[in-house]
Amino acid sequence: MEGLIDPERQNMDPSRRSVLGAGLFSVALTVPDWPDVVGRMEAVQSGRVQRIGIPEVNMVVAMTERVSELDDQFGGRHARPMAAAFLVNTVAPYLRADSTAEARKAMMSAASDLCYLTGYMAVDEGMHGLAQQYYLKALELAGASEDHLTYCTTLRGMSVQAVDLRHGKTAMRLADAAASASPQAGPRMRAFLAGQQAHASAQLGERTKALMYLREAEVAMEKAESQAKTFGSHNPSSLAYHAGQVRYELGDITGSVKELEESDKLRHSSFKRNRIRYLSMLAERQLEIGHLEIACATWGKVVEIYPDVQSGQCDKAMSVMQARIRPYLKNQTAKNLHERAQLVSPAAVAV
Structure with missing residues (x-):
C-alpha cells in the first residue's frame, strides 16, 4: 500500500542501514524454516518478488512475533528500528505486489499488527507523534482487512x-x-x-x-x-x-x-520492561504513603533488572526514582539505593 513510509528512515545513513539489516536477519534466524524466510526477505529487497501468497504472510506474522518478544524482554529501543526497517523494506513491497484477494487481505492484517507494535514501541521511547502515525496506519490496514x-x-x-x-x-x-x-x-x-x-x-x-x-x-x-x-x-x-x-x-x-x-x-x-515500569509506579506510591524503606526495597528490584532493558520509559522511571529519594539520602537504606542506581545509570539518566 502506498504511504507506508517510515519517517525514521529519512535520515538513515548506509552504515546504519547495514546494522539494521544485520539485526533483522539475526531475528529471522529464530523463525521456523529460517533459510526460506531469509530467502524471501532477500528476494523482495532485490525486487524479484512480483507476486505474494500465504507463505509471505506467515513470514511477516512470525517476524512480528519475534520482534514483540524482544520488546517484551528487553524494551523497544533496539527492536523498533528493526521493525521500522522491516516495514519499509519488506512489508511495503509485499503490499504493492500482486496476490490473490485472500493473500492481500491477510497481508494487510499482518501489516496492521506490525504497525501497531511499532507504534507501541515508539510510545515506549516517548516519540508520541511518531507513534500516532503508526497507530493510524494500523487502523487503516486493520479496517481494510476487516x-x-x-x-x-x-x-x-x-x-x-x-x-x-x-x-x-x-x-x-x-x-x-x-x-x-x-x-x-x-x-x-x-x-x-x-x-x-x-x-x-x-x-x-x-x-x-x-x-x-x-x-x-x-x-x-x-x-x-x-x-x-x-x-x-x-x-x-x-x-x-x-x-x-x-x-x-x-x-x-x-x-x-x-x-x-x-x-x-x-x-x-520475563516481561522485564513492563515490570520495571510497574514496580517503579508501585515504589512511588509506597513513598507517597510514607513507607520509605519498603519503597526502597521495591526500587531495589528495579535497579537489578534495569541493566537488561533498553527503554525510554524505564530510563524515565530511573530518573524519577533518583529524584524522589534525593531528599532522604540521610537514611542509609535510601543512600545505598541511590548509590546502586548511580552505578547502573547512564549519564543522561543519573541525577
Whole structure:
C-alpha cells in the first residue's frame, strides 16, 4: 500500500542501514524454516518478488512475533528500528505486489499488527507523534482487512497513550470507540477493553462509571479464567494494574498500592520492561504513603533488572526514582539505593 513510509528512515545513513539489516536477519534466524524466510526477505529487497501468497504472510506474522518478544524482554529501543526497517523494506513491497484477494487481505492484517507494535514501541521511547502515525496506519490496514482484533487493540493502545499523557477526554473517547468496535468480544477481550474504560473514567473523576467498568472487567476476567486456558495478553495481572490505576485516580493511594503489589505477584517474570515500569509506579506510591524503606526495597528490584532493558520509559522511571529519594539520602537504606542506581545509570539518566 502506498504511504507506508517510515519517517525514521529519512535520515538513515548506509552504515546504519547495514546494522539494521544485520539485526533483522539475526531475528529471522529464530523463525521456523529460517533459510526460506531469509530467502524471501532477500528476494523482495532485490525486487524479484512480483507476486505474494500465504507463505509471505506467515513470514511477516512470525517476524512480528519475534520482534514483540524482544520488546517484551528487553524494551523497544533496539527492536523498533528493526521493525521500522522491516516495514519499509519488506512489508511495503509485499503490499504493492500482486496476490490473490485472500493473500492481500491477510497481508494487510499482518501489516496492521506490525504497525501497531511499532507504534507501541515508539510510545515506549516517548516519540508520541511518531507513534500516532503508526497507530493510524494500523487502523487503516486493520479496517481494510476487516481485522477487528487489531483495530480494537490499536484504538485501546491509543487510549493508553492518551491516559498516560493525562488527556483524559481523548482517552475516554478512544476507549469507548474500541469497545464499540468489538460488540461481540469474548470475555478476555472485554476485560481488556473495560479495564481501559475504567482507567479513563477515573482520570476524569467519574467515580461511579469507573467502578462500573472495573467491575465489568473483573466479571469478564473471572469468566475468561474459568474457561479453558488460552493465550491472552490481558490477564489477572493486567486487571490488577488497572484496578490500581483506578484506585489512585480516585484518591485511594493505599488501595492502589495493594492492587499494584498483587499485579506484580501475578506478572509474567520475563516481561522485564513492563515490570520495571510497574514496580517503579508501585515504589512511588509506597513513598507517597510514607513507607520509605519498603519503597526502597521495591526500587531495589528495579535497579537489578534495569541493566537488561533498553527503554525510554524505564530510563524515565530511573530518573524519577533518583529524584524522589534525593531528599532522604540521610537514611542509609535510601543512600545505598541511590548509590546502586548511580552505578547502573547512564549519564543522561543519573541525577
